[in-house]
Amino acid sequence: MWRPISTLQLLLVVAAVAAPAIEEISTSISRNNRVSPKPPFSPLPDTSSRSKVCKVDSYGDGRDDSDHILAALKKCNNGGRAVFDKQYTIGTALNLQFLKHIDLDITGYIQFTNNTDYWINNAFQQVFQNATTFFELGGQDVNIYGDGTIDGNGQVWYDLYVENALLQRPVLMGITGLDGGTIGPVKLRNSPSWFHLVANSSNVLFDGLDISGKSTSVNPAKNTDGWDTYRSENIVIQNSVINNDDDCVSFKPNSTNILVQNLQCNGSHGISVGSLGQYIGETDIVENVLVYNISMFNASDGARIKVWPGISSELSADLQGGGGSGSVQNVTYDTMYVDNVDWAIELTQCYGQSNVTLCNEYPSNLTISDILFKNFTGVTATAEDPNIATLVCWDIYAENINVVSPIGTNDAVCENVEESLLQLNCT
Numbered sequence: 049m050w051r052p053i054s055t056l057q058l059l060l061v062v063a064a065v066a067a068p069a070i071e072e073i074s075t076s077i078s079r080n081n082r083v084s085p086k087p088p089f090s091p092l093p094d095t096s097s098r099s100k101v102c103k104v105d106s107y108g109d110g111r112d113d114s115d116h117i118l119a120a121l122k123k124c125n126n127g128g129r130a131v132f133d134k135q136y137t138i139g140t141a142l143n144l145q146f147l148k149h150i151d152l153d154i155t156g157y158i159q160f161t162n163n164t165d166y167w168i169n170n171a172f173q174q175v176f177q178n179a180t181t182f183f184e185l186g187g188q189d190v191n192i193y194g195d196g197t198i199d200g201n202g203q204v205w206y207d208l209y210v211e212n213a214l215l216q217r218p219v220l221m222g223i224t225g226l227d228g229g230t231i232g233p234v235k236l237r238n239s240p241s242w243f244h245l246v247a248n249s250s251n252v253l254f255d256g257l258d259i260s261g262k263s264t265s266v267n268p269a270k271n272t273d274g275w276d277t278y279r280s281e282n283i284v285i286q287n288s289v290i291n292n293d294d295d296c297v298s299f300k301p302n303s304t305n306i307l308v309q310n311l312q313c314n315g316s317h318g319i320s321v322g323s324l325g326q327y328i329g330e331t332d333i334v335e336n337v338l339v340y341n342i343s344m345f346n347a348s349d350g351a352r353i354k355v356w357p358g359i360s361s362e363l364s365a366d367l368q369g370g371g372g373s374g375s376v377q378n379v380t381y382d383t384m385y386v387d388n389v390d391w392a393i394e395l396t397q398c399y400g401q402s403n404v405t406l407c408n409e410y411p412s413n414l415t416i417s418d419i420l421f422k423n424f425t426g427v428t429a430t431a432e433d434p435n436i437a438t439l440v441c442w443d444i445y446a447e448n449i450n451v452v453s454p455i456g457t458n459d460a461v462c463e464n465v466e467e468s469l470l471q472l473n474c475t
């Protein structure tokens with residue numbers, strides 16, 4: 049005989065069925081569905097579901113939690129979720145390139161020690177631009193989320209850098225050799241140097257990063273790039289807020305198929321291609337980049353392409369190079385709002401050099417082609433009045449650039465460019 053089921057019974061049945069389902073859905077989200085409004089250059093691989101949970105222990109008193117972290121990551125590797133819900137200290141350089149099908153659920157707070165002597169001797173050497181990293185995270189299908197905080201304890205480094213410009217300050221997030229992954233939402237604070245190095249990696253989505261690096265002394269938080277991509281392809285960076293003191297995003301040698309969208313950058317050096325051509329005998333490629341819907345505040349640049357001249361030289365102890373070759377191809381900056389930005393658009397082939405005569409004598413060995421800037425709006429800063437843009441080289445297109453300087457002009461400095469391709473007021 050049929051009997052009506054009470055609401056409570058119904059809820060219990062639904063809950064019993066739904067509980068495991070929720071667990072599964074929350075860990076098997078399609079990465080592609082998160083990428084919006086522009087799609088990735090190639091589809092991102094889905095993440096597989098996770099079936100075990102490992103809590104990461106903590107001393108909670110400033111002692112090094114590296115062993116706790118390694119133990120949990122090893123235990124939960126291949127299908128688990130490591131939960132960081134406490135306060136952690138990391139005082140050891142960790143090789144995390146063994147990760148596979150694992151989630152790092154960070155709701156707590158992770159801080160690297162300020163033991164500069166240790167890190168100078170033990171951080172991972174990445175060769176390119178003498179970069180080093182606190183850790184190396186690689187492998188396959190790794191997700192980091194939870195909206196917790198990872199803190200690089202940068203102040204001690206900002207202060208030391210003033211005394212030694214060749215000091216190797218570690219990058220906070222060393223993503224090296226990762227195929228498939230989603231990073232974010234997570235808060236990153238006070239990186240000693242770049243916030244992310246994304247090297248030798250592919251199919252990684254950065255979504256919902258809250259980045260801030262600030263010095264509390266008179267010494268600035270130098271070189272705190274948001275992201276540097278290197279030898280990587282099919283990377284997406286989106287929906288993030290960046291407060292820093294160098295490039296917001298930077299496409300270093302061999303960055304291909306990179307989508308950057310919906311960012312708010314403040315205090316930065318813009319979204320930059322390069323620098324490229326720094327090293328003699330190397331071929332640097334940046335190809336297929338789409339930068340869409342960026343708000344750029346209080347910055348030196350909005351959209352920027354920087355390549356070194358065709359001869360090696362030294363401008364300062366930590367700015368030396370030139371003479372390398374390569375190409376920049378198919379790069380689009382679409383929809384950028386600028387507010388108090390020195391150059392809305394800056395294209396230079398005299399990077400790392402102040403001697404213009406030398407740059408004209410030895411032009412860059414890179415070819416730059418198929419570059420489009422479109423739909424720029426806003427007001428620049430007073431620094432370059434009456435100019436809003438500066439460009440060199442050929443095959444650059446600019447359309448619908450509605451940016452004015454604070455005095456209402458829209459002049460552009462154009463050198464060796466095909467002016468008919470530019471809807472700019474070249475003076």
Ligand SMILES: *[C@@H]1O[C@H](CO)[C@@H](O)[C@H](O)[C@H]1NC(C)=O
Pocket residue numbers: 110162204
């Ligand atoms: C480094 O950190 C320790 C422990 O948190 C603290 O006592 C010390 O003052 C810090 N040193 C510097 C130079 O910031």
Ligand SMILES: *[C@@H]1O[C@H](CO)[C@@H](O)[C@H](O)[C@H]1NC(C)=O
Pocket residue numbers: 174224225247248279
């Ligand atoms: C990338 O991979 C190459 C070749 O395996 C290796 O030599 C290099 O050190 C790696 N670089 C980084 C930054 O991981």
Ligand SMILES: *[C@@H]1O[C@H](CO)[C@@H](O)[C@H](O)[C@H]1NC(C)=O
Pocket residue numbers: 279301302330331332333
């Ligand atoms: C970048 O790619 C070019 C072309 O494939 C290659 O010649 C060069 O060695 C690569 N550079 C690096 C740093 O991997």
Ligand SMILES: *[C@@H]1O[C@H](CO)[C@@H](O)[C@H](O)[C@H]1NC(C)=O
Pocket residue numbers: 084085309310311312341343
């Ligand atoms: C542009 O990015 C902002 C965040 O910086 C976001 O609020 C807005 O919805 C984005 N617009 C489009 C068309 O995606």
Ligand SMILES: *[C@@H]1O[C@H](CO)[C@@H](O)[C@H](O)[C@H]1NC(C)=O
Pocket residue numbers: 291314315346
């Ligand atoms: C934005 O950048 C300016 C200039 O660098 C800085 O003064 C300000 O504090 C930054 N805003 C935030 C929210 O960090």
Ligand SMILES: *[C@@H]1O[C@H](CO)[C@@H](O)[C@H](O)[C@H]1NC(C)=O
Pocket residue numbers: 336337338378380
């Ligand atoms: C050039 O970049 C655009 C995105 O801006 C992309 O749709 C197109 O496929 C790229 N072209 C090539 C030849 O890959």
Ligand SMILES: *[C@@H]1O[C@H](CO)[C@@H](O)[C@H](O)[C@H]1NC(C)=O
Pocket residue numbers: 314345346
């Ligand atoms: C830009 O800088 C000004 C002055 O420091 C500050 O008031 C403003 O909040 C900054 N803009 C953003 C988006 O942080």
Ligand SMILES: *[C@@H]1O[C@H](CO)[C@@H](O)[C@H](O)[C@H]1NC(C)=O
Pocket residue numbers: 177178214365366367368
């Ligand atoms: C990299 O480090 C080497 C060795 O310390 C040094 O000679 C070189 O000048 C550094 N290069 C840069 C660009 O900092």
Ligand SMILES: *[C@@H]1O[C@H](CO)[C@@H](O)[C@H](O)[C@H]1NC(C)=O
Pocket residue numbers: 383384385423424425
């Ligand atoms: C141009 O950019 C502005 C914001 O910078 C945006 O509101 C507008 O929708 C964009 N227009 C087109 C045609 O993409």
Ligand SMILES: *[C@@H]1O[C@H](CO)[C@@H](O)[C@H](O)[C@H]1NC(C)=O
Pocket residue numbers: 403404405406409
């Ligand atoms: C600038 O470069 C030119 C050409 O290489 C050279 O003759 C000149 O001495 C340089 N000037 C300075 C100030 O170094």
Ligand SMILES: *[C@@H]1O[C@H](CO)[C@@H](O)[C@H](O)[C@H]1NC(C)=O
Pocket residue numbers: 328329358359371372373409410411412413
């Ligand atoms: C770079 O260009 C200069 C001319 O500007 C040329 O003499 C030199 O051979 C080139 N170097 C390479 C590595 O292609």
